[in-house]
Amino acid sequence: MDLALLENILFATVRTGTPLLLVALGAMISERSGVLNLGQEGMILVGAACAFIAAYSADSLMLGVVIGALAGALVSLIFAFVALTLISNQVATGLALTIFGTGLSAFLGAEYVGQSIEGMTRVELPLLHKIPLIGPALFGQDLMVYLGLTLFALVFWTMRSTRLGLIIRAVGENPQVAHALGYKVLLVRYAAVLFGGAMAGLAGAYLSLSYTPMWAEGISAGRGWIALALVVFASWRTERILMGAWLFGFASILHLLLQGFGYDVPSNLLAMLPYAVTIVVLVFMMSRKGAKGLFAPRSLGQPYHPPQ
């Protein structure tokens, strides 16, 4: 394997990992605050459809990105209202959101199937993109990839060394205590869910504006579910989410590469790699007594009844 090929593989890995990174960061924040939102797939799709429609109609990719994020946040607001204010079952509400989002995006985008736009172009950062091996992968991508990396840094810093990060974690670990300390549990959870929705919307915008600049129903093809698995795989740690996104991204293109080089590996086997790894991690986490508590936010998925 020569250098150019490796560079290309790394480039493709980062690109494939970007939508996973965006969704997983949002889902992680929402789960850290104690809310399990299984509606990621639906939010990505609505984000992708709205982003494409906006970019197509207004001929502006930037507007598309903004609208995509807003649309994602808007549908997550429905989830937040039902799951947090009406205190419904989060799992059921999340699944319903996925179904709703899939249908809504198909309805909104129906007129736009078969239309094409000029997708995002690569922006090479001066000098940096010439670094051998990792240069093109990290500094020769389009703006959405940079945005993903920036948001990663932001989330990493927030969760690690800010008061806000501590509050989010406190709310996710023990909402009663957080409430007793004077924090507004519902407000924090609402914000976390909306952030998650916006991130999923961004991932959708990335798919329909940059990765494959078009709208087709079901364009996300299960990436929302992979991202949810990724959060578990990363055991809710930001830095592991970045590594995991690249790893999952690499796993999902690995079988394409191997086939091309004539290795006779069953491609179905490789295609299921991300899921298999997640199951292994889950088994590992659950099998050690009490280990679950070390990783998962303690009140994850549990309804919170604010004291009257």
Add this chain to the structure above:
Amino acid sequence: MKLTPLLALTAALLGWSLASQADDKPLKVGFVYVSPIGDAGWTYMHDRARKIVEEEFGDKIETNYVESVAEGADSERVIRNLSARGYDLIFTTSFGYMNPTLKVARRFPQVKYEHATGYKTARNVGNYQARAYQARYLAGMTAGAMSSTNQIGYVAAFPIPEVIRGINAFTLGAQATNPNVKVKVVWINTWHDPAKEREAADSLILQNVDVLTMHTDSPAVIQAAEARGVYSVGFNSDMSHYGPKSHLTAAVMHWESIYRDKIQAVLDGTWEPKAIWHGLKEGVVDVAPFNEAVPEWVVEKVNTVKMQIINGEHAVFEGPIYNQAGELMVKEGEQLSDEELIELEWYVKGIDG
């Protein structure tokens, strides 16, 4: 997909409520689709054909469809629902609907059924297929002539006979204009995942491929080719607006020609349950207009062969044909029969994958 039953139910209800408003008794034609009509590929083209015939027949017919119907038990329920709601002619457009269609058809002898891509017929069930491989051959000829690295990439969904037939026909076509050409196949195990289709295309371009085509649903492969400055050949529909520079031509499907005939036959009372496999001759498949990058001699050659296939002077799977191992599979002067084509599971020489 989890939402399929829900969608199917809503669509069935919608179909029923629309249908119940009719007074002047037009012929009621139902369509059952396996994927959403927005898939930009297989179902999209079937639905386009539905709209075309609906336009043409005006108030003589009334059409309706149910989309995203899973193969198996779900489809049986949907087909039965349509039958019970008084549909006169029902098109079921996916391979896996074959047995459910036959099963329901026994219960509703007055309803006529047409099943796509299967191989069974019954007293009131016909089936229809398109010889997409003929258009693939012509598309392959174009691709072969335009390749300078002699490497063509093919992004494919699943190794089933229909896909294998297309790959073989494409390869034979490419070899007809460029004897040294090799076709590299990458399997992605899905009909519809634009991002994965794109990655597969990119990984093929990395391996020195300079023309790309696909047997999947979205135009992502065309976009990848356009972005990297290599040529591409579309499938299902003319995808040139996704790759103005890269899109050479496409193997396109025109289901309306079959739907027109079948509906007319039912209106005339001459419908019979037949198994038809239409191709270039009947206009069900064709090649899309050529890119201006394609030289005149190639266009002429493709058009000549197209006429020869239409006139029956030339068959796509005409010997001598060798398999990957170099064994002679079809002798000179012979050709594969339709039965052999339907079960085709070996690759011709020159295919990698």
